[in-house]
Amino acid sequence: MATKKKTAKKDTSKKGFRKFIFWFWGLFLFGILSVVFIFLLASWGAFGEMPDLRELENPDTNLASEIISADGETLGKFYLRENRTRVKYDDLPENLVKALIATEDERFYDHSGIDARGTLRAFAFLGSKGGASTITQQLARQLFVGVREDSKFKAITQKIKEWVIAVRLERNYTKEEIITMYFNTYDFGNLAVGIRSASRIYFGKEPKDLNIEESAMLVGMFQNSSLYNPRRNVKGVTNRRNIVLLQMFKNEYITKEVKDSLQALPITLNYSPESHNSGIATYFRGYLQQYMKDWIKENPKEDGEKYNLYLDGLKIYTTIDSRMQTYAEEAVKAHMVDLQTEFDRQNNPKTNKTSPFIRLSQKQVTHTLNVSMVQSERWRHMMYDLGKSKEEIKKSFQEKIPMRVFSWEGEIDTIMTPYDSIRYYKKFLxxxxxxxxxxxxxxxxxxxxxxxxxxxxxxxxxxxxxxxxxxxxxxxxxxxxxxxxxxxxxxxxxxxxxxxxxxxxxxxxxxxxxxxxxxxxxxxxxxxxxxxxxxxxxxxxxxxxxxxxxxxxxxxxxxxxxxxxxxxxxxxxxxxxxxxxxxxxxxxxxxxxxxxxxxxxxxxxxxxxxxxxxxxxxxxxxxxxxxxxxxxxxxxxxxxxxxxxxxxxxxxxxxxxxxxxxxxxxxxxxxxxxxxxxxxxxxxxxxxxxxxxxxxxxxxxxxxxxxxxxxxxxxxxxxxxxxxxxxxxxxxxxxxxxxxxxxxxxxxxxxxxxxxxxxxxxxxxxxxxxxxxxxxxxxxxxxxxxx
The missing domain is CATH 3.40.710.10 (DD-peptidase/beta-lactamase superfamily)
Structure with a gap:
């Protein structure tokens, strides 16, 4: 009887073990199939529109048109919101690439878009020991997914889309191309979209000329360019840069001595904004903008569509020599400062009531200022854009408002009426x-x-x-x-x-x-x-x-x-x-x-x-x-x-x-x-x-x-x-x-x-x-x- 009981127990345990194995593999296969099915659903667009292969080949990134001087320098760019200019992988310095990999994706060259170890670690520790987003996933989010949603369900579906797109990106592009797209896509703030704009705006140089600490600062901004803005948060940016340098040391890209010496350096910027009103050759760029608009009207694409000066990334090679342009602007400023000083001395309002006008009666001066008022951009905007009456507009010109006005010593914050500002600007030669x-x-x-x-x-x-x-x-x-x-x-x-x-x-x-x-x-x-x-x-x-x-x-x-x-x-x-x-x-x-x-x-x-x-x-x-x-x-x-x-x-x-x-x-x-x-x-x-x-x-x-x-x-x-x-x-x-x-x-x-x-x-x-x-x-x- 005892032997039969033992045999029955063994049969029961075997059946239980088989059932356990059956459920284990069933759940395992179900999990695999579920993941595959979820991936298929994502790829079919069940969680939102997915890019097709043509979009992957040509990511929809707005490119600024670049103005290039005769001596090969960038004079400026035409863009609406994104000041982006592509660079090639060969234009990226080795230290910049190493800083990125060391900080954002240490196993970048070993995975195919999804880092399994990083993902398991993120699940196991609920993200407390770092996230699992690879460089490729981050690129997918920047190009096609967008800002992370607050809703948990939407956030999860976005993550799934990132995985799917990341795998597709890895299939269609080399690692070098992915890194290049990543650098070309990120918004570094201060109208600097892409590494080339960021390098020029923050350091006044091309990306290939960035040194290690400069590369580390820019890579550090990938975590949050708004928070780590070097113009507003020097301390935070310094700390973040030093973390990047530490990661480069841990990955044996730099020595401890180099790390320590670079971490001791202050953040040094050569801030060179690339706005339409700043930089060299601004008047020339203003003329060139209209020149290009006229050219675009007369030269459509093969399909009849018109080029977009602000989005299509045109390269405009000009005859302007950046060195001679700089000399010209310096010569103008050097002389005009002295000339204006003498002019102001001779036309002091205390001795000339109609200053800066010469040989005009007060009535003629008033007429001249009124004509300028009606011809001003402020008048045009208030009349045609805001629909204000002439009486309302005239009244607004007599109301004092804060404004920043030009002077040869730099802009001045002041309070004056728009009418008085017209006379103020008239005095400048x-x-x-x-x-x-x-x-x-x-x-x-x-x-x-x-x-x-x-x-x-x-x-x-x-x-x-x-x-x-x-x-x-x-x-x-x-x-x-x-x-x-x-x-x-x-x-x-x-x-x-x-x-x-x-x-x-x-x-x-x-x-x-x-x-x-x-x-x-x-x-x-x-x-x-x-x-x-x-x-x-x-x-x-x-x-x-x-x-x-x-x-x-x-x-x-x-x-x-x-x-x-x-x-x-x-x-x-x-x-x-x-x-x-x-x-x-x-x-x-x-x-x-x-x-x-x-x-x-x-x-x-x-x-x-x-x-x-x-x-x-x-x-x-x-x-x-x-x-x-x-x-x-x-x-x-x-x-x-x-x-x-x-x-x-x-x-x-x-x-x-x-x-x-x-x-x-x-x-x-x-x-x-x-x-x-x-x-x-x-x-x-x-x-x-x-x-x-x-x-x-x-x-x-x-x-x-x-x-x-x-x-x-x-x-x-x-x-x-x-x-x-x-x-x-x-x-x-x-x-x-x-x-x-x-x-x-x-x-x-x-x-x-x-x-x-x-x-x-x-x-x-x-x-x-x-x-x-x-x-x-x-x-x-x-x-x-x-x-």
Whole structure:
């Protein structure tokens, strides 16, 4: 009986064991099938839309369009919300990749998207010893899943989707490609989306140039870029960076000595925001934005869809040289600070009740300010966007509000009415500067104003002002080209009158010289151009007629309307700096006009060339005529109002008079140029030419009634020429730019006698010439510049 009982017990235990094994494997298989089924449900979209394979091949990431300079630097980007620019894996430094793996996914190279050990550990310890998200899962969440939901059920379904997408990503991409996408996708804050933007914004360098501690800081931000923002939370960012360095040590990527030394370093930023209002070439970028919009309208994709400048990641290769652009902006600031200081001293509101306006009545000032109010962006927004009445808008302009205003010492937080702010901004003198390579038409520098954030209007191409005596070379060129005059051809310096109706002018035109005097003596064309003598210019205009001069100017690239009246000889037409520089380039390019160009190539995000520039040129002048004009304009710098470029005296920044009349340039190389000043000193110009660079500068007020009282400070030689001199000195210090110091190339065939048959050299005929080719400094201050 005992044996039977034992046998029965054994049978029962065997059955129980079999049942246990059956249930064990059943539950195990059920669990496996359930996981597989859940994965299938997720892949079928049961838990929300899943990306298909095409989306995995082309993740929907918005890419900023990049503006690239001629020397390979990024000038800026066009984007809406995400400032993202892709980099390749080869552009990522090894220390950056190691920092990421050591911190975020130590077994990255050993799993296929899901880290089993990490997942089991997370379940076992409920996440207290770290999560289980791999780099691939984090990428899946960034690309396709989004922010974690608060609901537990939704959070679990999101996690399942992450697993499914992570596995798909691992099947479709290499580990290197996954790492690259991860770095290109993350938002580092401060408009820095992707590692390239983050590297440039926080450290002012490309990713490949990041050192170990910089890489560690950026990798540390992956945990929470809002919390670990190096501009707001230096202590937290330092601690987080040091954790990354510790992880690199634990994974044997760096030694203990390196870890300890780097952890002791403070966070050092070179914060360089990439907003539309900051950085270099802001005015140029503003112009380029409209240029690209126009190009996009005319150049759709193959399927007819239009490119998106802000999302499609276009690469726009420009002619701007970042070094020359920087020099131009530095030159503008250096001179305009001093010029504005002197202007403010002369136009103190305490002594001039209508300041900064000159010779206007209070009624005229009020009218001018009211016109500006109606034309303001604030007025437009309130009327058309908010639907406010005129009375409501006017009232709002008289209410004081907090605002941040521009000053040369930095932005100022203040409280004033919008109406008062209009007058405040009126007092600032404006400027425009453009520099171009005449042989190619490539624009190398473009400065449209003093501060793009506060003064959006671009004075390179958008703005047009009277050009003054810088128009005279077109008259003299016509005389040389059509009347076959030589530079030493002589004309009497007497008042010349063109009678009424001869060229459509309604009354006689009898211009004075700018100093109100006529010598009565014979004067060579070279001397007359060098000293902007109006009487000689009027005589030439009468002999040629306005129509040929206008025709020549248009052939040289002036597109603005030029009325066919004699007075244009003295520069009454409104012309842009862009047009003037292009036209002057014809002289330096042996008579061939090359249309100025800013974009050489456009590529899509994959590097496919969408556009390549083809130069537009026209033969306008014979080489000997162009060379003759250069020789004559060299006289402006040797003996005329541009002669201060030869000075070497150092300016005292405190002595305003010396600041404006003594300049530390000492340029000895051949320079052709022309100054220009308009009525009441409202506009100051200087056009300067060396063999491979033509640069134009304009300075003036927003309104023509804003100007210096006297020609001492208001002439082009004082307002605009200093910027040219400072810019060229900076360019010459950088030999890599290759800016020429040589003389202009003389054509092999010259049909114009520059020596008057050997009788005399043109320079000997120049008025007020000196043996050392300079004018004494005490005379320079009062040299008149033609009106």
């Amino acid at each position: 404006r400027t425009g500067m453009m520099s171009m390579e005449p042989q190619t038409g490539h624009i190398k520098a473009w400065v449209g104003g003093i501060n793009y954030k506060h003064f959006k209007f671009d004075m390179v191409k958008q703005g047009k002002r009277q050009v003054g005596s810088t128009f005279k070379p077109f008259v003299y060129t016509s005389a040389v080209d059509q009347l076959h005059y030589a530079p030493c051809y002589e004309v009497p310096d007497v008042q010349h009158c063109i009678p009424a109706n001869k060229y459509g002018n309604l009354k006689p035109w009898c211009p004075d010289n700018s100093n109100g005097e006529f010598t009565g003596e014979m004067m060579s064309l070279s001397a007359a151009l060098a000293n902007s003598v109006n009487s000689v210019t009027a005589t030439l205009m009468d002999q040629i007629g306005p129509a040929p001069v206008v025709n020549l100017a248009h052939k040289m690239g002036i597109e603005s309307e030029i009325p066919e009246y004699p007075s244009i000889a003295l520069g009454t037409p409104d012309i842009s700096l862009y047009e003037m520089v292009g036209a002057y380039g014809t002289f330096a390019n042996m008579g061939v006009y090359i249309k100025p160009v800013v974009v050489t190539r456009i590529e899509d995000k994959n590097g496919t060339v969408l556009y390549e520039y083809k130069p537009e040129s026209a033969d306008v002048l014979s080489p000997d005529v162009a060379y003759t004009m250069l020789e004559m304009m060299k006289g402006v710098v040797k003996h005329g109002s541009g002669g201060r470029l030869r000075h070497s005296s150092q300016a005292n920044r405190i002595d305003y008079k010396r600041v404006m009349t003594g300049y530390p340039y000492a340029l000895t190389n051949p320079i052709a140029g022309k100054t220009g000043t308009t009525q009441n000193q409202s506009d100051g110009w200087f056009m300067g030419i060396v063999p491979n660079l033509v640069t134009g500068v304009w300075v003036g007020g927003e309104d023509r009634s804003i100007h210096f009282r006297t020609i001492t400070y208001g002439q082009g030689a004082a307002m605009a020429l200093p910027i040219w001199g400072l810019y060229m000195k900076k360019c010459y210090t950088n030999e890599e730019l290759g800016i020429s110091k040589e003389d202009f190339e003389k054509p092999e065939e010259m049909n114009i006698d520059l020596t008057c048959g050997g009788r005399v050299q043109p320079d000997d005929l120049l008025q007020d010439g000196n043996p050392d080719d300079t004018v004494p400094e005490e005379q320079q201050e009062e040299l008149p510049d033609g009106i």
